[in-house]
Amino acid sequence: MDRRPTLEARPPVLIDAVVRVLIPPACREHVVGDLWERYRAPGQFVLDAVRTIPFVLASQIRRTSTVAGVVIHAFLLFVSLGSGARRLWPAVAALSGTLLAFMLRDAYRCGLSISAKQVGVDVMFGAVGLIASQAIVALVIPGQLLPLRAYAACLGGFGIVFLLRLQNPNLGTVPQHALTSTPATREVLVSEIRLFERMSRRGYRIEAGVGVALAGFFIVPIVNAPNVVMRIGWVLGAAYALYVAVVVTRSQSPAMPDDLEFSAALAHYRGELERRQRQIQTLWRWYLLPIAPGMLFIIAGATIEAAKKGRPLWPALIMIALMAGMGIVIHMSSQGWARKLGVRIDTLGSIQP
Amino acid sequence: MALPESIGQFEHVVLAAVLALGDAAYGVTIHARVEAFISPRTVSLGAVYATLDRLEDKGLLKSWLSDPTPERGGRSKRHYRLESSGQRALKDATVAAKRICDDLERIWGEDVWTAGRHWKPARQS
Numbered sequence: 001m002d003r004r005p006t007l008e009a010r011p012p013v014l015i016d017a018v019v020r021v022l023i024p025p026a027c028r029e030h031v032v033g034d035l036w037e038r039y040r041a042p043g044q045f046v047l048d049a050v051r052t053i054p055f056v057l058a059s060q061i062r063r064t065s066t067v068a069g070v071v072i073h074a075f076l077l078f079v080s081l082g083s084g085a086r087r088l089w090p091a092v093a094a095l096s097g098t099l100l101a102f103m104l105r106d107a108y109r110c111g112l113s114i115s116a117k118q119v120g121v122d123v124m125f126g127a128v129g130l131i132a133s134q135a136i137v138a139l140v141i142p143g144q145l146l147p148l149r150a151y152a153a154c155l156g157g158f159g160i161v162f163l164l165r166l167q168n169p170n171l172g173t174v175p176q177h178a179l180t181s182t183p184a185t186r187e188v189l190v191s192e193i194r195l196f197e198r199m200s201r202r203g204y205r206i207e208a209g210v211g212v213a214l215a216g217f218f219i220v221p222i223v224n225a226p227n228v229v230m231r232i233g234w235v236l237g238a239a240y241a242l243y244v245a246v247v248v249t250r251s252q253s254p255a256m257p258d259d260l261e262f263s264a265a266l267a268h269y270r271g272e273l274e275r276r277q278r279q280i281q282t283l284w285r286w287y288l289l290p291i292a293p294g295m296l297f298i299i300a301g302a303t304i305e306a307a308k309k310g311r312p313l314w315p316a317l318i319m320i321a322l323m324a325g326m327g328i329v330i331h332m333s334s335q336g337w338a339r340k341l342g343v344r345i346d347t348l349g350s351i352q353p
Numbered sequence: 354m355a356l357p358e359s360i361g362q363f364e365h366v367v368l369a370a371v372l373a374l375g376d377a378a379y380g381v382t383i384h385a386r387v388e389a390f391i392s393p394r395t396v397s398l399g400a401v402y403a404t405l406d407r408l409e410d411k412g413l414l415k416s417w418l419s420d421p422t423p424e425r426g427g428r429s430k431r432h433y434r435l436e437s438s439g440q441r442a443l444k445d446a447t448v449a450a451k452r453i454c455d456d457l458e459r460i461w462g463e464d465v466w467t468a469g470r471h472w473k474p475a476r477q478s
Binding site: 027032038055056058060062 | 379380381397398400402403407410418421422424425428429
């Protein structure tokens with residue numbers, strides 16, 4: 001018996017609509033088409049979809065989430081949630097829900113979001129994940145719910161995540177779509193350059209603004225620090241924040257002139273990418289290393305206070321390990337971004353004007 | 354010269370299916386060919402998609418969307434083709450599989466390579 005599908009054979013509208021919504025947009029077109037082509041009966045279609053969607057979703061998450069991105073998000077949220085929760089498990093449960101929401105949001109997002117509104121929506125999804133995880137905890141283990149003060153503390157964490165995503169939407173350095181194509185016309189090349197310039201300018205502005213704001217904010221702990229070691233640490237921290245703001249402000253370059261020919265625009269863009277690549281490769285030297293003295297003084301000061309009050313000293317070791325781990329993750333990611341930029345620079349170099 | 358990208362066993366099967374199908378390689382046909390290769394075992398369509406994505410990210414495959422077709426609800430097919438690096442990786446993996454097979458034939462004293470799916474290892478006494 002011929003069991004090939006006919007033109008009339010199609011899945012029920014409702015089931016088809018649900019399946020379409022569940023498949024990430026990036027692969028929806030061909031996956032839904034393949035499921036339609038294999039359609040025999042509603043039950044078979046549902047089973048096929050159930051066996052397919054988890055794989056395509058996992059694959060999409062692998063493509064849209066980076067280890068560095070997840071670790072950095074987890075660290076920022078854990079610090080903010082943990083400082084409010086003061087207990088480990090409530091913070092971990094809330095953190096897991098939030099991270100999962102971020103990953104799913106990235107997997108289901110249509111293209112790269114670079115507008116503040118889109119990034120705001122992304123962060124809102126994270127907040128919804130936090131609330132959903134708390135709803136589940138409330139049903140299963142109500143004793144592990146986050147205290148109210150933790151929600152206030154995590155607002156700061158979400159704020160930093162918003163700025164981080166706004167500054168660097170895919171935790172890379174060039175628009176993702178640009179990595180796969182070679183600009184053949186001047187218009188395409190110029191639109192990529194303008195996007196790169198726009199993202200760079202915004203990234204620099206955020207970095208400089210955050211540096212100045214942090215330096216100002218650090219005046220409070222400088223004044224209120226319980227001992228001189230800690231005070232030195234906060235002063236060094238404020239100096240570091242201002243130093244980064246100055247470095248990123250000075251490293252900005254003017255926009256490309258409008259009247260450049262294709263080859264001149266290409267050369268200009270390659271020069272800018274090479275400059276950015278060098279900056280990223282040396283991130284450890286100007287961005288990561290200078291923060292270490294201030295942090296060490298702050299941790300030493302906190303340890304002195306803990307010893308005076310007879311509290312355990314091991315949190316200091318954990319804090320140092322966490323800081324070192326974050327530094328390593330950021331350094332390794334930056335080397336990966338520099339390699340990606342290198343690929344783009346090579347691709348642009350192979351274009352014949 | 355840089356070493357070719359290493360691939361796992363299932364990736365090997367999927368690459369072979371894409372090569373065998375030529376211009377007709379897209380999700381449904383690749384899945385069918387993979388199941389034919391690994392018969393009597395079966396595999397979900399989703400596992401094939403995940404592997405195709407991974408191979409594409411490794412630069413071993415190239416994909417593009419075709420024009421929409423009516424029997425698929427007006428949706429396009431994503432076609433796949435092996436890149437030269439994919440051909441190299443497939444060849445290397447096949448040579449390695451052949452070496453393993455030769456060695457096993459020598460140890461077991463049976464013709465494993467041509468026995469196909471009816472082959473079963475001799476019970477060790």
